[in-house]
Amino acid sequence: MGDLQLTLKVWRQRSSSDKGKFETYDVSGLNSHMSFLEMMDVLNEQLVGKDIEPIAFDHDCREGICGMCSMVINGRAHGPLKGTTTCQLHMRHFKNEDTITIEPWRAKAFPVVKDLVVDRSSFDRIIQSGGYVSVNTGSAPDGNAIPIPKEVAEEAFDAAACIGCGACVATCKNASASLFVSAKVSQLALLPQGQPERKERVNKMVSKMDEEGFGHCTNTGACQAECPKEISIEYIRKMNLDYNLSNLKG
Amino acid sequence: MNNYLTSTIFRKVLASLSGLFLVTFLVGHLVGNLQLFIPGVQGQTQFNKYALFMTTNPVVQALSIITYSAILLHIFITLFLVIQSRRARPVGYAVSNGNDSSGWSSRNMAILGTVLLFFLVIHLKSFWYKMHFGEMPYQYLSDGTKIKDLYQVTTSAFQNPFYTFFYVFCMGALSLHLKHGVESAIQTVGLRIPSYEKLFKYAAIAVAFSIPAIFASIPVYLYFTNI
Numbered sequence: 301m302g303d304l305q306l307t308l309k310v311w312r313q314r315s316s317s318d319k320g321k322f323e324t325y326d327v328s329g330l331n332s333h334m335s336f337l338e339m340m341d342v343l344n345e346q347l348v349g350k351d352i353e354p355i356a357f358d359h360d361c362r363e364g365i366c367g368m369c370s371m372v373i374n375g376r377a378h379g380p381l382k383g384t385t386t387c388q389l390h391m392r393h394f395k396n397e398d399t400i401t402i403e404p405w406r407a408k409a410f411p412v413v414k415d416l417v418v419d420r421s422s423f424d425r426i427i428q429s430g431g432y433v434s435v436n437t438g439s440a441p442d443g444n445a446i447p448i449p450k451e452v453a454e455e456a457f458d459a460a461a462c463i464g465c466g467a468c469v470a471t472c473k474n475a476s477a478s479l480f481v482s483a484k485v486s487q488l489a490l491l492p493q494g495q496p497e498r499k500e501r502v503n504k505m506v507s508k509m510d511e512e513g514f515g516h517c518t519n520t521g522a523c524q525a526e527c528p529k530e531i532s533i534e535y536i537r538k539m540n541l542d543y544n545l546s547n548l549k550g
Numbered sequence: 551m552n553n554y555l556t557s558t559i560f561r562k563v564l565a566s567l568s569g570l571f572l573v574t575f576l577v578g579h580l581v582g583n584l585q586l587f588i589p590g591v592q593g594q595t596q597f598n599k600y601a602l603f604m605t606t607n608p609v610v611q612a613l614s615i616i617t618y619s620a621i622l623l624h625i626f627i628t629l630f631l632v633i634q635s636r637r638a639r640p641v642g643y644a645v646s647n648g649n650d651s652s653g654w655s656s657r658n659m660a661i662l663g664t665v666l667l668f669f670l671v672i673h674l675k676s677f678w679y680k681m682h683f684g685e686m687p688y689q690y691l692s693d694g695t696k697i698k699d700l701y702q703v704t705t706s707a708f709q710n711p712f713y714t715f716f717y718v719f720c721m722g723a724l725s726l727h728l729k730h731g732v733e734s735a736i737q738t739v740g741l742r743i744p745s746y747e748k749l750f751k752y753a754a755i756a757v758a759f760s761i762p763a764i765f766a767s768i769p770v771y772l773y774f775t776n777i
Contacts, residue, residue, distance in 0.1 A: 309644075322644065375647035401645045408638050473648070473657050474635030476558075507553045515638030516558035516631050518659065519734035525651035533737070534744055540559055541740030547554040 304330035304391055307399040308343065310355055313412050316419075320412065322401075332392035336379060337362060337369060339391055356415040364388040364528065367463030370470070371416055372403040377467035377526045385465065385528040405466050407475035408513045420466050422512040423480060427464075430504035431484045433493050446492050456490035459483040461529040468523035468531075474515030479523040481509045482539035483531050489542060499546035506543050558634070559738075561627050566735035568624040573732065575617050576761050586704060586768050589775075594701040598689050601700040605681060625667065632660045655726040656734070662727040669720035676707055708772040717769045721762035728758035 305328045313320030327343040334342070337359050344354035360368035369386040373379035379389040394400065404412050409422040448456075460483075468479035485502050488494030494501070517536055524533045554560055582604065585597045604610050648657055655662065680686065681700055689699040708714050732754035736742045742750050 372643060372645075375643060375645035376650060380650075403643055403645070406639050406641050406643055408640055471651060473639075473652075475638035476635070503554075506557055506559060510553070510556075510558050513638055515635035516562055517738075518635075518656065519730075519737045520652035520656040522648070522652040522657075537737050537740050537742055540562075540738055543557070543559050544563060544740060547560075 303328070304332060304394070304396055306330065306339070306394065306397070309399065309401040310415070311403045311412075312355070312415055313404075314414065316411050316413055330391055332390065334391045335362065335387055336371070336373070336389040336391065337387045356413075356417045358417050359387060362387040365463060367465035370405050370418065370465060370467070372405065372470055374401055377405070377471040378465075378528050382525075383528055383530045385463075388528075405470035407466075407469050409475065409477070410466060410469060418466075420464070422514075423464050423466065423477070425512065426477070426481055426505055426508045427484060429508035430497070430501040431488070433488060434497065448491060452490055456487050459487040459490065459531065459535055462487075462527075462531055463529060465528060467526050467528060469514060471522045471526040472515065472517075473520060473522065474518055476517045476523075477509050477512070477514040478517035478536045478539070479527060479531055479533065481505050482533075482535035485539045485542065486535045489538070498542070502539060502542045502546055506539070558631070561631055562738045565624060565627045565631065566738040568620040568627070569731050570735050571620045572617070572624060573728070573757065573761075575620070576765075580761060580764055583765065583768050586701070587771060594689060594699070595691065597701040597704075598697050598699055601681065602697050621670070625663075628660065628663060653730065656730040659727060659730060659734075662723050665720060665723040666727060669716075669723070672716075676713075677703065705772050705776055708769040709776050711773065714769045714773045718766045721766040724765070725758050725762040728761065729755065732757050 305326070308325045308327055309322045310325060311320060312323045325343060325347070327339070327346060329346075330339055330342055337357070340355065340357055347354050358368045358370055360366040362369075364385040364387060367385075369378075371378070371386045373386065373389070378384060378386045379393070381389050381393060402416065404410075404416045405418045405420075407418075410418040410420055413419050462480060462483035464480060464484075466480070469475050469477050472478075485505055488501065489498050519533065519536075521533055524531060582600060585593065585600055587593070588596055648654075677700065680703060681698060686698040686700070687702050688696040689701070690696050708717070733742070733750060736750050736754070
């Protein structure tokens with residue numbers, strides 16, 4: 301286990317209008333079993349003891365499924381580990397006396413609210429624009445009432461694994477939301493229930509994505525490399541094709 | 551329909567299609583250039599007759615207008631997209647570890663493209679501008695007619711080691727630009743279906759390596775045979 305001591309360079313910003321700057325903190329009394337967020341809790345406790353305002357950061361379930369935690373850790377969204385959210389990143393992946401730089405997601409569409417907390421409601425607005433099936437679904441249907449091939453169901457489920465954390469936007473050099481939007485489009489476009497509104501959905505969601513000020517996709521593949529749910533850019537290809545065909549066919 | 555024509559995806563499609571069209575132009579241009587490997591008067595005559603054909607044939611003229619338009623479209627649409635993506639991240643990161651998640655060429659297409667634009671301006675000035683508007687030497691054919699001697703202009707240009715090196719360097723930039731560009735274009739237009747992913751990947755690498763390598767071999771050959 302062993303004691304762990306770290307130097308943290310953390311982005312501090314009072315409010316969305318504040319310019320913000322990095323502050324350096326030494327934090328001790330850590331151990332390698334702690335998660336990254338628990339490490340932040342220890343730091344905040346120590347800051348409160350010194351009468352310094354604790355660092356604001358987003359977190360909720362701490363089980364890697366809610367998509368609330370964020371943080372760019374040493375230049376990597378959700379830190380250096382593949383397929384992992386910040387809350388599931390443990391301190392054993394860092395060495396004693398490491399210096400760690402922690403920044404918020406950076407994108408025009410994700411304005412900083414305070415310190416490491418960003419406003420991701422642009423994602424909500426994209427979903428509101430069409431990421432749903434607008435019929436009363438009633439109670440759960442019988443299993444296999446609508447036959448769906450296993451591969452298709454798997455593919456739709458893989459898209460539905462998106463937790464909407466925004467790591468794709470944070471890591472993309474263009475701050476593009478294509479991976480998120482394509483996952484949300486595909487999870488419905490692949491299934492029979494999503495067909496009636498398929499064209500309308502992709503048009504509305506892509507328009508909203510552009511309107512919110514996200515960048516374009518240059519297919520670097522950085523999003524799929526950093527996505528904690530390892531969502532494939534294959535969904536972006538599907539979304540592009542769907543979007544183009546639905547407009548070209550009229 | 552709706553905002554299709556102003557959407558980022560449509561603009562990306564334009565960049566992709568113009569880019570892919572320019573790859574076919576490169577292949578045509580390369581095949582023509584291969585005639586520079588033919589030695590002596592035979593090569594000179596053939597290349598100069600080819601140059602005359604390429605500057606006078608109406609079909610080629612029409613194709614060249616399409617090519618210039620594709621180049622301009624590719625430049626302006628990508629410039630527009632680059633500006634848009636800069637705006638999408640007004641505050642950058644203090645630490646970035648790009649190589650951990652993506653390839654260098656995929657993140658530096660704009661820089662590579664700018665190098666290629668710089669190359670294109672110099673390249674057009676050296677050969678295209680000179681052929682059309684500059685003072686050209688003439689080759690006198692056996693039947694008594696004279697034609698512009700682009701062969702001599704080309705071979706003498708590549709006796710300069712710096713000019714030759716610059717050409718080869720720019721072909722390196724072209725290679726990196728194509729390496730990401732071809733695969734990315736296929737993905738953007740939606741054709742990179744998973745079962746053919748490997749095929750497209752290797753095809754892109756083959757295109758990205760072979761076209762610039764064969765282009766670069768010509769000035770290197772001309773430099774060393776005329777040294």
